[in-house]
Amino acid sequence: xxxxxxxxxxxxLDLDCGVTLAPVEVAxxxxxxxxxxxxNAILIVHAFSGDAHAAGEGxxxxxxxxxxxxxxTDRYLVICANALGGCRGTTGPGSLNPATGQPWAMSxxxxxxxxxxRLQKKLIDHxxxxxxxxxxxxxxxxxxxxxxxxxYPEHVAAALPIATTARHSAQQIAFNEVGRQAIMADxxxxxxxxxxxxPPGRGLGVARMVGHITYMSDDxxxxxxxxxxxxxxxxxxxxxxxxxGYKFVDRFDANSYIYITRAMDSFDLTQRGTLSxxxxxxxxxxxxxxxxxxxxxxxxxxxEIVSALRGRNxxxxxxxxxxxxxxxxxxxxxxxxxxxxxxxxxxxxxxTTAAKHKPAxxxxxxxxxxxxxxxxxxxx
Amino acid sequence: MKIVREIxxxxxxxxxxELVEPGTRVLDLGCGEGELLAWLKxxxxxxxxxxxxxxxxxxxxxxxxxxxxxxxxxxxxxxxxDQVFDYVILSQTLQETRDPRGVLRSMLRVGKHxxxxxxxxxxxxxxxxxxxxxxxxxxxxFPYDWFDSPNIHFLTIRDFELLAARERWRVERRIFxxxxxxxxxxxxxxxxxxxxxxxxxxxx
Numbered sequence: 327x328x329x330x331x332x333x334x335x336x337x338x339l340d341l342d343c344g345v346t347l348a349p350v351e352v353a354x355x356x357x358x359x360x361x362x363x364x365x366n367a368i369l370i371v372h373a374f375s376g377d378a379h380a381a382g383e384g385x386x387x388x389x390x391x392x393x394x395x396x397x398x399t400d401r402y403l404v405i406c407a408n409a410l411g412g413c414r415g416t417t418g419p420g421s422l423n424p425a426t427g428q429p430w431a432m433s434x435x436x437x438x439x440x441x442x443x444r445l446q447k448k449l450i451d452h453x454x455x456x457x458x459x460x461x462x463x464x465x466x467x468x469x470x471x472x473x474x475x476x477x478y479p480e481h482v483a484a485a486l487p488i489a490t491t492a493r494h495s496a497q498q499i500a501f502n503e504v505g506r507q508a509i510m511a512d513x514x515x516x517x518x519x520x521x522x523x524x525p526p527g528r529g530l531g532v533a534r535m536v537g538h539i540t541y542m543s544d545d546x547x548x549x550x551x552x553x554x555x556x557x558x559x560x561x562x563x564x565x566x567x568x569x570x571g572y573k574f575v576d577r578f579d580a581n582s583y584i585y586i587t588r589a590m591d592s593f594d595l596t597q598r599g600t601l602s603x604x605x606x607x608x609x610x611x612x613x614x615x616x617x618x619x620x621x622x623x624x625x626x627x628x629x630e631i632v633s634a635l636r637g638r639n640x641x642x643x644x645x646x647x648x649x650x651x652x653x654x655x656x657x658x659x660x661x662x663x664x665x666x667x668x669x670x671x672x673x674x675x676x677x678t679t680a681a682k683h684k685p686a687x688x689x690x691x692x693x694x695x696x697x698x699x700x701x702x703x704x705x706x
Numbered sequence: 707m708k709i710v711r712e713i714x715x716x717x718x719x720x721x722x723x724e725l726v727e728p729g730t731r732v733l734d735l736g737c738g739e740g741e742l743l744a745w746l747k748x749x750x751x752x753x754x755x756x757x758x759x760x761x762x763x764x765x766x767x768x769x770x771x772x773x774x775x776x777x778x779x780x781x782x783x784x785x786x787x788d789q790v791f792d793y794v795i796l797s798q799t800l801q802e803t804r805d806p807r808g809v810l811r812s813m814l815r816v817g818k819h820x821x822x823x824x825x826x827x828x829x830x831x832x833x834x835x836x837x838x839x840x841x842x843x844x845x846x847x848f849p850y851d852w853f854d855s856p857n858i859h860f861l862t863i864r865d866f867e868l869l870a871a872r873e874r875w876r877v878e879r880r881i882f883x884x885x886x887x888x889x890x891x892x893x894x895x896x897x898x899x900x901x902x903x904x905x906x907x908x909x910x
Contacts, residue, residue, distance in 0.1 A: 613768065636775060636782075639790045641755070643773040645764045665769040673771025 345435035353415020354407035358399035371463030377414035380406035413579035432518030462486035464656035491627035493594035505533030531571030543652030601634035617655035730792035736799035740767030791817035828862030
């Protein structure tokens with residue numbers, strides 16, 4: 327499967343913090359074809375360190391997205407965009423501030439999960455999709471899937487929040503804060519002003535090491551490393567974490583790390599009212615998945631969402647899958663998820679195409695051609 | 707004499723399939739792999755939900771396109787709002803619940819009708835096995851040894867009728883099955899499975 331990143335520029339984006347970001351770029355990839363009725367589009371939302379390259383060679387969810395896979399690109403148009411605040415093509419702290427001509431760095435405005443979703447909505451409008459068949463994602467992607475369902479219920483038929491939560495716990499915030507502190511303690515961070523110079527690689531590497539520990543489980547670490555030695559003076563697990571931290575520095579911006587983890591920590595659906603109030607009357611189907619070995623996003627957090635949905639008699643399917651790989655399960659335990667996701671999508675597609683009720687949507691612009699290298703859209 | 711069909715090899719499913727009116731909202735407690743809900747969706751255009759405890763079964767049910775919640779049905783049924791379902795189904799599971807009366811009351815709180823199917827512990831084969839062997843009955847209706855049985859309450863058709871009367875539930879339909887036939891004579895002695903359609907009546 328050949329994939330290519332496209333970039334789309336919007337005139338502006340209003341942020342929750344009150345700042346208007348202008349202009350704003352979003353990098354995205356698409357796989358498959360939009361049908362004539364424009365009812366088969368699925369938005370895949372990446373987790374904290376992911377990017378728009380979800381499928382195909384090296385894609386972060388390539389085992390789930392593709393011809394004949396769970397998100398079957400023979401049947402659906404799959405879209406994945408880099409998140410706002412990221413560093414893989416979408417506007418973030420590493421982008422140039424048009425007012426100064428310098429990178430934003432720490433003067434980049436505070437972004438939220440809702441801001442990320444607002445930008446995705448612009449992209450979806452630009453692609454001429456009145457209503458998504460589904461929004462799916464794990465971890466931070468799951469938060470965005472929830473945000474979509476709450477903010478744009480008429481524009482999404484189904485949401486698949488996987489291994490996620492409606493709000494971070496103290497433990498989740500704590501691990502993120504350790505990562506941020508590691509970056510800021512690195513002298514190379516220099517208050518965020520390091521572009522064009524040596525980036526805070528040691529700090530970012532340590533942050534990533536902590537992250538990796540939280541994504542695994544005691545079981546999976548025992549299986550993968552045990553107490554094996556790499557060298558006489560180094561455990562296998564030390565070597566692995568150091569390597570992963572080191573590799574991460576090549577592809578991730580330390581300031582994005584700070585901004586995006588803050589967006590995750592500040593996300594709290596219950597700030598806008600109880601979950602039960604938020605889910606009242608929304609006509610979105612849900613498939614919520616959690617994993618038994620995931621101690622970073624434990625199943626009680628998914629159950630909180632599911633209970634609220636059931637209390638409103640929303641259409642929700644929930645399964646706590648038996649896995650061993652901790653939070654990483656959503657990326658690696660493919661067999662567990664494939665049949666579930668495929669069946670859920672197929673029945674949702676059948677229902678939405680059979681349903682007479684179609685939300686009124688403004689006449690959308692012409693669908694953009696996929697794999698376009700660069701395109702510009704005026705504010706929809 | 708009426709012949710009983712089967713759905714997915716289950717006679718109780720076939721009876722329940724007949725009882726449910728088309729286009730209604732159905733909750734199936736202990737829905738297994740969602741066979742009945744899928745059948746009802748396909749053939750009766752129902753809006754169905756299920757509750758099932760076992761992850762592997764939930765996975766299969768969701769893969770079938772049925773919206774199933776993985777959880778314990780006794781606590782799960784408490785979460786739904788009042789009267790949101792037309793039918794709440796409990797098939798071959800009542801005898802496995804800790805608080806059968808509580809479950810039945812909850813079913814009639816969240817649904818307008820409850821459909822309950824259970825194996826009849828009053829069947830003559832059970833009575834005879836108990837009488838002659840002196841052991842806990844074990845036959846095709848109750849295929850478990852006492853020590854590994856999921857069944858923790860053993861009820862008969864008469865027991866259910868008495869409870870319904872005490873709780874002032876209206877029994878709208880009662881269907882008794884033996885083999886591939888429906889029976890009407892001496893159901894508590896001859897029926898292997900009882901299927902009841904009940905609703906709550908609030909008398910002034």
